[in-house]
Every structure is written in structure tokens, then in C-alpha cells.
Amino acid sequence: MNREQFEDMLADYLGDEMTPEQRQAFEQHLAESDADRAEADALAALMGQLEEIMPAPCSLPASGSASPAPPASVMRFGRILAYAAILLLGVGIGWGIRPMEQSEVELPPNNPDSLVTPKSTPRDDRWPGIERNAFAKNCLAFSTAFSRPISTTGRN
Amino acid sequence: MSVEAFEHHRAQVYGWAFRLLQNHHDALDVTQDVFIKWWRLLAKGDSPANPPAWLRQVTVNQAIDALRKSAVRKEPIALEKSAVAEPTDLAHRESLCRLADALHHLTQRQRSVLTAKIFDGCTFANIAETMELSIPTVKSHYFRALQTLRAKLPDLRRES
Incomplete structure (x- = not known):
């Protein structure tokens, strides 16, 4: 697997766009390459941190609901x-x-x-x-x- | 635009703004600013080819600007949970400001791809169609965006 193929597959891996078979094959590759494993883990951790500090709003305000005064x-x-x-x-x-x-x-x-x-x-x-x-x-x-x-x- | 369409877009814009700002009032302000921009565009006779993509791009840019300006002014923390700033809120706000600063360093395309993926869960194929790019190019923008954020934010974390 060359670098371009790795980046393409890592994008699919992080973006959750792999089939179970593709994911299994890619994780097998990661198990065999420490450098690629480290890079994948680092970016996956970043994704988790982004989700953590940017949770989606629980509810969206209706336009007719009481809302603060405009600026x-x-x-x-x-x-x-x-x-x-x-x-x-x-x-x-x-x-x-x-x-x-x-x-x-x-x-x-x-x-x-x-x-x-x-x-x-x-x-x-x-x-x-x-x-x-x-x-x-x-x-x-x-x-x-x-x-x-x-x-x-x-x-x- | 129908009332239903407006409400749908408004909820989307508010949601995107809230994801970055984590504050109801700031998200409402950004929502209002975004729709003023949109109406000005429509008044000039222009119309974005893809309104949701345009709205998301403008919303993210406005929210990033708002966060960066608040960081420069060192405004008091105004997160949702309590009226009094707590250390965890301070750390969270600091993380958001650093994230905004890092997002500012991405190219517009990288930022659009990343936010479409993270905020809306779009597929690469969907983003490629919307942005009129190839799927490999979209994946490349996504990967480069994550790499840049990782370099800019080595220890991004929400204290809890």
C-alpha cells in the first residue's frame, strides 16, 4: 500500500465509510505498520476530541418561542x-x-x-x-x- | 422561500453555529447575521447554487470570526451551563477558541469538506457532488484538514 492509497483508506476509515470487510482489512494493515497505526490513532483521537468539544445542540429553538432580544x-x-x-x-x-x-x-x-x-x-x-x-x-x-x-x- | 424551508434552514444554521460556539445567544446572533447576508445576496439578484452548502460555509466562517474576536477581546466566558464561569468552562472556551484559530488556517475547501463531514455526516460522494469535485479530491481535503488541525491542536481536550 503506497502513501496515496493509505491516505485514501484512512479518510474512509475515519469518515466511517468502509464496509466491514474493508475495515477489517485496513485494521489488519494497521496492525502490521506501527507508523500507520500511530497516525491513524492520532487522527481518530482528534476526531473524538472534536466531537467532545463541539456537541450538537440538544434542541433547536422555534422562531415563535421566547428568545432573547435581538442585538x-x-x-x-x-x-x-x-x-x-x-x-x-x-x-x-x-x-x-x-x-x-x-x-x-x-x-x-x-x-x-x-x-x-x-x-x-x-x-x-x-x-x-x-x-x-x-x-x-x-x-x-x-x-x-x-x-x-x-x-x-x-x-x- | 416557504416558511417550512426557512425554518429548516434556520434550524440548520443555528445548529452549525452552536456546534462551534456552544452558546445559545452567540449562536442566535450568528444565525441572524447569516440570514442578513443571505437576504442581501438575494436582494442583489444573486442566489447560491447550493443554499445549504452556502449557508454552512458562511455560518462556519461567521462563527470562527466570532470566536476569534472574543478571544482577542478576552471576553468573559458565556457558556450555557451556568452564569458563573467555572474552570472547566474556561478550559472548554479556550479549546473552542484554539479550534477556531486552527480552522481559520484551513483552506476554504478543506473547511467546507470537514464541516460537511463532521457537522452533517455527509458522505464523501455527497460532498463531491455538492462541491463539484472528485471523491478522491474530497478525501484528500478531508485528510489534509485533519492533519492541519492535529498539528495546530496537539493537546486539544475538553477538561471534565
Whole structure:
């Protein structure tokens, strides 16, 4: 048996891929060669040690089971996304209630009077008491309150 | 990907990570990192030819990196059994870190063959088909990987 054949058979031996007959024949060879026996024993011992320090987990956690909180980086990323979403919502609503510009007022065609006294009323005038962008400010305040960490240990 | 397929891959990834890290929390962190990498790959329109092999390779690499970084930082021991580090845990963690360092010295193919064999019990024929190599080449990678580990870890042992 040359070196290449020995390594090939030793891989099968250590990898438990030999038939009983092949194993018996290989062990017979090992009994006749001290050097090959020593090498096989050393690698077999290493395999045993690897199994010993790397036992498989007893059970795998289900995704729905109680699991520890995700890493801080993920929490931080999620919070930033929440801020961005709420901020965009607030800006969008604030944009929606802004006063209409003159160019946005629809004018009836061929009516000279409408150029002087447009019939449309600016939206701020229709909602007295609500300042421009007040709604956006409320959204921002809401988002700030909503993004506070939630205590799971009870209130102080 | 179906929910069942995802759960299957997730359990596999967690299992591989746990084998190297021996810690539930660290294994979960690595599992999460691996799937983030996978989703980024899918988002770019790429898809690994063999998802289980890709996942195992990335998981083992991530776990090795995590162990080596924890060894460099000399973090407190966080093995599963108890909250307080015991001498046996210290020795075990030390063994895992040394193993991670030794695995880092293997070629990527040697590492893939070895972990496929040890972690999943794949046959050489199965590994050869997955990696598109000949069976003798796979056996050679396996043998060289064991030889390298033996040289790097002459006294690897879990104290008990």
C-alpha cells in the first residue's frame, strides 16, 4: 500500500465509510505498520476530541418561542426606520394641510371676475385655530413619545 | 422561500453555529447575521447554487470570526451551563477558541469538506457532488484538514 492509497483508506476509515470487510482489512494493515497505526490513532483521537468539544445542540429553538432580544445594532436600525416612517408621515400630512398657493386655485375659464376674487378659500381659513404645520408638530411629538423604550420590568 | 424551508434552514444554521460556539445567544446572533447576508445576496439578484452548502460555509466562517474576536477581546466566558464561569468552562472556551484559530488556517475547501463531514455526516460522494469535485479530491481535503488541525491542536481536550 503506497502513501496515496493509505491516505485514501484512512479518510474512509475515519469518515466511517468502509464496509466491514474493508475495515477489517485496513485494521489488519494497521496492525502490521506501527507508523500507520500511530497516525491513524492520532487522527481518530482528534476526531473524538472534536466531537467532545463541539456537541450538537440538544434542541433547536422555534422562531415563535421566547428568545432573547435581538442585538443592539438591529434594535437601533429598527428604531431609526420607525423614526423615518413617522417623520415622513408627519411631513406628508403637514404638506397636505399647507395653505394653497395662488397658482393652485382653480379659476373658471373665461370669467374675468374670478381673476380678482377667487371663489376658493385657502385651507387655513377653513380650519380656524389650527396653525400651519401644527399637525406636523403633533406628529413629531407623537413619534417622540412612541419611540421611548418600553420597560418590560414594570413602571417605576 | 416557504416558511417550512426557512425554518429548516434556520434550524440548520443555528445548529452549525452552536456546534462551534456552544452558546445559545452567540449562536442566535450568528444565525441572524447569516440570514442578513443571505437576504442581501438575494436582494442583489444573486442566489447560491447550493443554499445549504452556502449557508454552512458562511455560518462556519461567521462563527470562527466570532470566536476569534472574543478571544482577542478576552471576553468573559458565556457558556450555557451556568452564569458563573467555572474552570472547566474556561478550559472548554479556550479549546473552542484554539479550534477556531486552527480552522481559520484551513483552506476554504478543506473547511467546507470537514464541516460537511463532521457537522452533517455527509458522505464523501455527497460532498463531491455538492462541491463539484472528485471523491478522491474530497478525501484528500478531508485528510489534509485533519492533519492541519492535529498539528495546530496537539493537546486539544475538553477538561471534565
